[in-house]
Amino acid sequence: MLKIVLGDITKVSTDAIVNAANTSLLGGGGVDGAIHRAAGPELLAECRTLHGCKTGQAKITKGYRLLAKYIIHTPGPVWNGGGKGEEALLKSCYKNCLRLAIENGCKTIAFPSISTGIYHFPLEKASVIAIDTILTFCREHTELEEVQMVCFDEQTKSYYEEALVSAQERGNVNE
Ligand code: AR6
Secondary structure, three states, X not given: OEEEEEOOHHHOOOOEEEEEEOOOOOOOOHHHHHHHHHHOHHHHHHHHOOOOOOOOOOEEEEOOOOOOXXXXXXXXXXXXXXXXXXXXXXXXXXXXXXXXXXXXXXXXXXXXXOOOOOOOOOHHHHHHHHHHHHHHHHHHOOXXXXXXXXXXXXXXXXXXXXXXXXXXXXXXXXX
């Protein structure tokens, strides 16, 4: 089941939460900064052992002081006009996070709106890619029981809700 909610992802109690990271995996602003603050300094210590991550790929750590057991870190693409493979890279972020979640036995996962903050990916395109990729993955992997899109503001939430309605109208449904 895919749920779109308004809130702070650091407070969510799913098995895993996703971090919209950068390729260094050593922290930053936005949701990345909030996750590192909430998880505590042990998170940065574990991230240092990972030696970064390529854009579109994902790596997993423990959740430390969070309610979530795991944090899945994925560097989204920086929007550069759309001609640099940004859409395929964003899709691969969602897919790789979902794959890593099930490989680690997670049944529930929460995503932030990857790349639509500091990385300036257009919200309308990003929301359609996210929703379609999640719905398709969940149809093919029934072990995932719940996926949440945790939106930090009303505007973001309304784009994801619209993308979900449009996916359902096109027949991409998993309920
Ligand atoms: N919970 C949920 N969503 C949040 C939270 C939160 N606590 N805080 C912010 N958001 P961004 P990006 C939303 O900029 O565009 C970092 O410096 C935010 O409103 O966090 O992928 C990294 O280190 C927006 O809707 O991520 C990278 O360098 C969404 O999360 C870079 O930013 C994503 O915004 C990644 O940029």
